[in-house]
Amino acid sequence: MKQLIKGTLEGVTKVIEVEDGLITDIRDNGTIATVGSELVDTSGTLLPGYIDIHVHGGGGADTMDASEDAFEQIAATHAKHGTTALLLTTITERADHIEKSLTAFRPDRKRDGAEIIGFHLEGPFIHMDKAGAQPKEFIQAPNVELLSRWMKLSGNAIRYITVAPDVNGADELIKACRRMGIIVSAGHSSATFQQAKESFVWGVQSATHLFNAMTGLYHRDPGLVGAVFDSDDIYAELIADKIHVNSAVMKIIFRMKGTDKVMLITDAIRAACMPEGQQYTLGNQIVTVKNGTVRLLDGTIAGSVLTLDKAVKNLLNLGILQKEDVIPVTSANQSRLLNLPFGQIRVGSPANIISIDDGWDVTHTFVRGNLVYRK
Ligand SMILES: [Zn+2]
Numbered sequence: 001m002k003q004l005i006k007g008t009l010e011g012v013t014k015v016i017e018v019e020d021g022l023i024t025d026i027r028d029n030g031t032i033a034t035v036g037s038e039l040v041d042t043s044g045t046l047l048p049g050y051i052d053i054h055v056h057g058g059g060g061a062d063t064m065d066a067s068e069d070a071f072e073q074i075a076a077t078h079a080k081h082g083t084t085a086l087l088l089t090t091i092t093e094r095a096d097h098i099e100k101s102l103t104a105f106r107p108d109r110k111r112d113g114a115e116i117i118g119f120h121l122e123g124p125f126i127h128m129d130k131a132g133a134q135p136k137e138f139i140q141a142p143n144v145e146l147l148s149r150w151m152k153l154s155g156n157a158i159r160y161i162t163v164a165p166d167v168n169g170a171d172e173l174i175k176a177c178r179r180m181g182i183i184v185s186a187g188h189s190s191a192t193f194q195q196a197k198e199s200f201v202w203g204v205q206s207a208t209h210l211f212n213a214m215t216g217l218y219h220r221d222p223g224l225v226g227a228v229f230d231s232d233d234i235y236a237e238l239i240a241d242k243i244h245v246n247s248a249v250m251k252i253i254f255r256m257k258g259t260d261k262v263m264l265i266t267d268a269i270r271a272a273c274m275p276e277g278q279q280y281t282l283g284n285q286i287v288t289v290k291n292g293t294v295r296l297l298d299g300t301i302a303g304s305v306l307t308l309d310k311a312v313k314n315l316l317n318l319g320i321l322q323k324e325d326v327i328p329v330t331s332a333n334q335s336r337l338l339n340l341p342f343g344q345i346r347v348g349s350p351a352n353i354i355s356i357d358d359g360w361d362v363t364h365t366f367v368r369g370n371l372v373y374r375k
Pocket residue numbers: 054056089122267303
């Protein structure tokens with residue numbers, strides 16, 4: 001049966017026709033036959049669904065739980081906040097734990113939530129000095145053989161990896177990732193400006209949670225951040241929770257990178273959309289959540305409880321983003337970098353669509369045309 005989604009598209013009321021998950025027609029309201037079709041009138045503004053390329057968990061579940069039930073819980077939790085596609089993100093952990101997660105993934109499984117488009121490996125090939133909340137004892141030297149093995153075990157589902165380009169052997173690993181079709185993001189890194197620039201030649205295309213767990217921008221030592229600012233073609237992940245990056249610095253990031261290179265991420269952990277005031281785990285570590293900030297017991301910031309709808313609202317309310325900038329930073333840039341079929345609402349695209357109200361709250365989430373969330 002055909003599905004019809006009604007809402008406002010670029011200021012005009014439209015009906016979108018969906019068949020087998022793909023958009024087959026977009027018409028003015030009243031010009032499409034609704035007989036024999038299922039119509040959902042969202043009464044809101046339609047946008048391409050948000051894409052989260054860096055999310056560890058949510059709703060009590062974590063990627064490292066290594067089960068389809070956990071993956072489903074993460075996908076369902078974030079779908080309520082506008083995410084229609086995500087990369088399950090692993091942390092630096094024992095190799096066999098990472099393998100368990102990679103092998104638990106069933107790409108064909110029907111899920112009631114966001115589409116899982118693969119994995120983001122955050123580590124273990126990172127720098128000791130910039131581990132942040134990644135457990136240091138599991139950091140490893142870059143290992144092409146191990147990564148190839150993981151790629152195979154996952155059924156080629158690793159799409160993106162965070163690597164420190166300044167550790168020995170990173171050049172070989174980064175080049176191997178390019179051959180395997182894995183996007184490389186520099187992060188958890190002590191790279192100097194020069195090292196970072198060199199890594200962009202090897203194939204690094206992005207920077208992981210810009211400013212966090214990397215060499216910052218100093219006037220005599222521009223660091224990894226300086227290299228990202230200096231290189232127009234490099235993308236940057238941003239955690240726009242007003243905790244990981246100060247609002248003034250977020251504004252500077254947009255001025256330097258433009259809205260066509262910033263990608264909003266959540267870096268959310270299992271505590272996202274769960275009550276505060278109790279302890280949660282991140283890998284084998286205990287974390288606490290207070291006033292929206294997640295910390296290890298030693299005080300280190302450890303991921304977030306952010307959702308993408310909140311990130312968008314934060315940036316709009318601060319006046320850093322305009323309405324028309326939302327699609328690039330939540331969907332189109334990610335789609336371009338990762339070569340995904342999302343990022344716009346047009347005939348032939350998968351019907352991963354959300355509807356928002358005037359306050360930018362998500363009221364409907366459609367994944368491949370299926371209504372997976374309704375407010
Ligand atoms: Zn992370």
